[in-house]
Amino acid sequence: MSKRIPTKIYLNENELPKYWYNMNAVLKEKHEPALNPKTLKPCTLEDMEKVFCTELSKQELNTTDEFIKIPEEIMDFYKMIRPSPLTRAYYLEKILGTPAEIYYKFEGNNTSGSHKLNSAIAQAYYAKKQGLTSLTTETGAGQWGTALSMSCAFYGIDLTVFMVKASAEQKPYRKAIIETFGGNVIKSPSETTEVGRKILEKFPGTGGSLGCAVSESVEIATNTPNCKYVLGSVMDHVLLHQSIIGLETQKALKKYKIEPDMLISCVGGGSNFGGFIAPFIKDKINGKKNYRIIAVEPASCPTLTRGKYVYDYGDTGMISPLMKMYTLGNGFIPSSNHAGGLRYHGANPIISKLYHDGYIEATSVNQTDVFDAAITFAKSEGILPAPESAHSIRVAIDEALKCKETGEKKKIVFCLTGTGFFDLAAYSDFLNKTMENYIPTDEDLQKGFSTIPDIPQNK
Ligand SMILES: *Cc1c(COP(=O)(O)O)cnc(C)c1O
Numbered sequence: 204m205s206k207r208i209p210t211k212i213y214l215n216e217n218e219l220p221k222y223w224y225n226m227n228a229v230l231k232e233k234h235e236p237a238l239n240p241k242t243l244k245p246c247t248l249e250d251m252e253k254v255f256c257t258e259l260s261k262q263e264l265n266t267t268d269e270f271i272k273i274p275e276e277i278m279d280f281y282k283m284i285r286p287s288p289l290t291r292a293y294y295l296e297k298i299l300g301t302p303a304e305i306y307y308k309f310e311g312n313n314t315s316g317s318h319k320l321n322s323a324i325a326q327a328y329y330a331k332k333q334g335l336t337s338l339t340t341e342t343g344a345g346q347w348g349t350a351l352s353m354s355c356a357f358y359g360i361d362l363t364v365f366m367v368k369a370s371a372e373q374k375p376y377r378k379a380i381i382e383t384f385g386g387n388v389i390k391s392p393s394e395t396t397e398v399g400r401k402i403l404e405k406f407p408g409t410g411g412s413l414g415c416a417v418s419e420s421v422e423i424a425t426n427t428p429n430c431k432y433v434l435g436s437v438m439d440h441v442l443l444h445q446s447i448i449g450l451e452t453q454k455a456l457k458k459y460k461i462e463p464d465m466l467i468s469c470v471g472g473g474s475n476f477g478g479f480i481a482p483f484i485k486d487k488i489n490g491k492k493n494y495r496i497i498a499v500e501p502a503s504c505p506t507l508t509r510g511k512y513v514y515d516y517g518d519t520g521m522i523s524p525l526m527k528m529y530t531l532g533n534g535f536i537p538s539s540n541h542a543g544g545l546r547y548h549g550a551n552p553i554i555s556k557l558y559h560d561g562y563i564e565a566t567s568v569n570q571t572d573v574f575d576a577a578i579t580f581a582k583s584e585g586i587l588p589a590p591e592s593a594h595s596i597r598v599a600i601d602e603a604l605k606c607k608e609t610g611e612k613k614k615i616v617f618c619l620t621g622t623g624f625f626d627l628a629a630y631s632d633f634l635n636k637t638m639e640n641y642i643p644t645d646e647d648l649q650k651g652f653s654t655i656p657d658i659p660q661n662k
Contacts, residue, residue, distance in 0.1 A: 211288040223270070226553050229269060235660075237525065238525040248261065263439050285321075291306055298583045299604060301604060301607045303611070304612065304614045306463075317621030320350040324354045327358045335430060337363070338424075341366070342364050343370055344374070349381055356385045365393070365420050367413060389419075414534075418518060418520030418522060442477030444478070445475055450482050463483075466497070466616050469591050470498045471547050473553075496562065497564045498554065498558070499597070501573070503640075504531070504547070506529050506547070511531075514656065516533045525660075528551065528552050529550045529559075542628075570590075571638055576596040576600050577630075580593065588622065
C-alpha cells in the first residue's frame with residue numbers, strides 16, 4: 204500500500220535545488236528577441252547593460268544553458284527562507300467533497316510576503332558583485348519594493364523605490380516596511396525627475412501609474428554613477444530565478460511519486476507562473492507528459508485571453524526594450540475598482556510564446572469569485588491568501604468541483620504566491636459587498652490596443 208501523503212512535504216536543506224532552470228534553452232522555437240526601442244534592432248548585451256546589471260543582462264540573453272548554477276551566497280540566503288513547503292490541502296478537499304487531490308506551494312512565508320524575494324535577493328547579489336552602490340525600481344502594490352528593500356539591506360546597497368502615489372496612500376504600511384529595511388520611497392510622479400515634473404505639470408493631482416514610475420526609476424538609474432534599474436517581473440531572468448519554486452515542487456512531488464494532472468498559477472507579468480512551470484515544460488513540449496498547465500488572470504486585465512501577440516513596450520513611457528508578447532497595449536489602465544493585483548498590461552515573452560504555441564492554457568476570473576475562493580481557502584487551510592494567489596485558488600477549486608461530478612481523482616497543484624495581510628481593505632470591500640466586477644468591453648480594450656507601436660515588426 205502507498206504511504207499516506209503528509210500534509211506538508213518538506214525538503215531538507217541538502218535537497219534544495221542548486222541550479223535554476225532556463226526555459227529559453229528548451230523552447231522548440233525561441234521567442235522573438237527584445238528590440239532596442241531606438242534602433243528597432245535586437246537588443247545586444249551592450250543595450251541591456253546600459254539599464255540592467257551585467258550578469259542579469261547575460262542571463263536575459265542566455266538561450267543555451269538549461270541549468271544555471273545558483274551562486275553559493277544566494278544559496279545561503281535561500282536557506283533562510285526556503286524550501287517552502289508543498290502542502291496537501293486535505294481540509295479544502297474535505298470542504299469541497301472532492302475526490303481530487305489538491306496541493307499548493309506556499310511562497311508567502313517570508314516577511315516580504317510573496318515569491319518576489321526569490322529574484323530580489325539574486326538581483327541585489329549581482330549588483331553588489333558588480334560594485335554597484337545603488338539601485339532603483341518601481342513598485343505598485345508594494346510586494347516587489349518590500350522584497351528588494353530587504354535584499355538591498357542584506358547587501359548594503361542603497362535603494363530608491365518609486366511607488367505609485369495612489370498605492371502609497373492606500374497602503375501606508377507597505378511604505379513603512381520598505382522604509383524599515385532602509386529603502387527610500389518616493390511617491391510617483393515626483394519632483395525628483397524630469398519626467399515626473401513634466402507629468403505633474405500636465406496632470407496636477409494625478410495618482411500616478413506603474414508606467415510613470417518605471418520612467419522615473421530609469422531616469423535616475425541612467426543619470427547616477429554606479430546605479431542600475433531592476434525589475435521584479437516580466438523579464439526572462441526574473442523567471443529564471445523564480446524557477447526555484449518549480450524545481451522544489453517537482454522534487455517534493457517525486458518524493459511521493461505524485462504525477463500532477465494540472466499545474467495552475469496566476470499571471471501578472473508572469474514571473475511566478477513561469478518559475479512554477481519551468482522544470483515541467485520540457486516534458487510537455489516533447490509530448491512525454493500531458494499535464495494541463497493553466498495561467499489565471501483577472502477578467503478586468505485579460506492579457507492572455509483577450510490581448511494581442513505583438514511587439515509592445517514594457518512601460519507607458521516607451522523607453523524600455525520592445526518585447527513580443529501578449530499585451531493589452533502599454534497605455535492600458537485597468538478599472539480603478541480592480542483590487543486583485545495582476546494589473547500589468549503585458550505577459551513575459553516565454554509565457555506568451557508557450558501560450559501562442561498551444562503548450563499552456565489561460566483563463567480569466569471575476570474578482571468577487573476570486574475573493575469568494577480566498578475565503579473558502581482561508582477557512583479551510585488557515586492561510587489568508589493574497590488576492591493574486593486567490594485567482595489560482597478559484598481555478599483549482601473549480602477543477603476540483605468538476606472532479607466531484609466525474610469522480611476523477613485528478614492531482615491538482617497550484618502556486619500560492621503570497622499572503623493577504625496588506626489587502627484587508629479589499630477583503631473588507633468584498634465582505635461589505637461594495638466590491639464590483641468589471642469586464643472591459645471590446646471598445647474599452649481598443650483604447651489600450653491603439654497604444655501598441657506602429658512598427659514594421661507588427662505589420
Ligand atoms: C507580484 C505578485 C504576483 C504577480 O506577479 P508575477 O510576476 O506574475 O508572478 C502574484 N502574487 C503575488 C503575491 C505577488 O506579489
